[in-house]
Amino acid sequence: MTKVLIVGGGHAGANTAFALRKDGFDGEIIIISDEGYLPYHRPPLSKDFLKQNLAVEKMSFKSADFYEEQKISINLDTQINSIDLTSNHAITEDASFNFDYLVFATGAAPRLLPMENADSKNLFYLRQITDVLSMHQQITPHKEIVLIGGGYIGLEVASAMIELGLKVTILEAEERILQRVTSPEVSQFYNDYHSKKGVRIVCNAKVTNLNAENQMINSVSLESGESLAADIVLVGIGAIPNTQLAASIGLECDNGIKTDQYCRTSIPNILAVGDCTSSFNSLYNKEFRLESVPNALAQSKVASSSILGNELFNNEMPWFWSDQYDLKLQMAGLSSGYDECHIIGDTDSAEFIACYGKEGYLIALDSVNQSRQFMLFKKALGNGFKLEMSLIKDKNFQPESIFSGSN
Template sequence: MSAERALIVGASHAGAQLAASLRQEGWVGEILLIGDESVLPYQRPPLSKAYLAGKTTLHDLAIRSSEFYAKQDIQIRDATVDSIDRSAHHLSLADGDTLTYSKLALCTGARPRRLPVPGADLTGVYYLRTAADVELIRAAAVPGSRTVIIGGGYIGLETAASLRTLGLEVTVLEATERVLERVTAPDVSAFFTRIHVDEGVTIRTGALVEALSGDGQVREVVLAGGELIPADLVIVGVGVEPNTELAAAAGLAVDDGVVIDDQARTSDPDIVAAGDCASHEMARYGRRIRLESVPSAGEQAKVAAATMCGKSKEIAALPWFWSDQYDLKLQIAGLNTGYDEVLLSGDPAQDRDFTCYYLRGGELIAADCVNRPRDFVNSKRAIAQRLPVDRAELLRAGSG
């Protein structure tokens, strides 16, 4: 066995993929994947969907089996990393142990943004990021319970859909003027509002939460202006923050994420980063972006593994995302930042399938496809290859 040792901090989607890719790229030394949950790396997107709704188990969500890690001689350790000593090439763990590394990967992910209001620490207030979070929510999710979800983004709406299927009363509070305001066009926001209202969800926009109140257990959400909304449980989904403290304390460049180049390398040539914690300059969009996307985490991890093995691969794939709500699958190709025109194929005010195309300067830059997998595949290709836009063809497109 070579004396080379690769340490991966974070048993996330990125961390699990990076460990597997290291072997594929020819790494023959030790591989140690360090995570702070006592379970195998698992898929996180289903947590707010099938897992919360009780349709799948944590075993089902494992990214790879224990047999895979054993066969590939990948060690997994449940531990917390306290600090990185770059000059000595070692990590200090919370349990007092020290581990040396030849190459280091940071896949530390992100954590839920906390709600900065009085009463946010009451019992019955939950965040949804880990399997343990979901188990706590499920235990509290008694049919008929009044649930208030703070945040009308994807996590909030997916959670609302799952809890409605479990028979809870659900109210979604969104601070801005429409749900999904930061990520979609008004037509798409209106569509998801219609669907959720039809399913019995109450949606309140322009709803600023001032405090949570209760007698140790949350009982009410207090809005600006004094209105009280009864709540048996509250779920907060107001975004995430990248876990960059470890990198920053070690002196690595950080800018809304650990800064990486096209090879997933940080400002230290022996350290790479991938996933939700990583911030990457994307030439296609002309800016530095931190993507909260499983496909992007996987691609960055594969590139990072190649870099650790001394090979040269580049992060190049088009970002894409998805969201499952009720019987709807929303698939998103590209990033719509800076769009100046929207084209609609289908009628989001009436239908349960449609595509919203986003253009900038006449170029297709993104597409939101609801129950239209063919449109999604075609849009991904057109955006990645920067194909000329045939408006009539886009409007003719449909489900497939």
């Protein structure tokens, strides 16, 4: 019987198992996860689960019964430490698992702050359920929380903490928050929105010291000379793909395990999916790494298809969402290299779409509280439609017309 071993039980790993069963694979499926929980939804870690609006049992994709019914074997609290390619075995501290196909779904880990006292008991990173459970013990109203990093995680945590009554400061090393992922217009909108909610945002902030006593940080010093009181510190400065295991068996890694559009690595029976990959995308005709649930889901279907000898390939339009306060941000496409930004709607009413154009055509968009219109644009981009920016900039333009052909 063919055996598929999946290393990692996150969105990509678990969904590869589900896709295999859905596609009719009747061999053995084993998931190895170094976490102690059944595969669960990661996005709520910085949203509802952080706010304690969601019980831990509600985080799981599926119940234990489901895995049993589907004959998907899950080994929790188990880490694969090495792989023996001569015998096709993956090895843990006290066991080994043989395989016909191996799928790397090892995800990413938070980038650590390389600084003295970064191991203090009130400094947190956000990646796993256990991170949030430890943080919950310290969250009480009126405490001062300092968030290092003004990316999605920092901003989502800021929104949750404001709702829970804490005093929030965001320290961003760059000139503006969200600098790596969006335009100055959208950064400004989020900067203003958070500020109105009471968040203090300090840009160009270089942290020089975490000042601690008895392993508890009490203040954070900046290069500017300012010192900020801190009861809790959360670091959200990006994530690094978990590629060490793949690299140890000679797989090529460059900001992710390199795969072709079929999620295959350079070793025929080894595939890779999700945050840990730098994968070839046929829609863009290039390889890149994404950190998003839709990417993990799309790649898991592709990996299943490849194992079964079918032809599905990775041509998914990159997209992502972020929830802060009452704002739903949805982004689609790759905006890097855009040469114009046109806003449809009104930033003052928090309902708008920022359209990014390059050489006259739409390449990406950021939508705030405009889900229905966002879906139309996303579908158009995903289907390879070439939408002229001049059309989008026309004041009579209606996104609905993209598919009705009335423009």
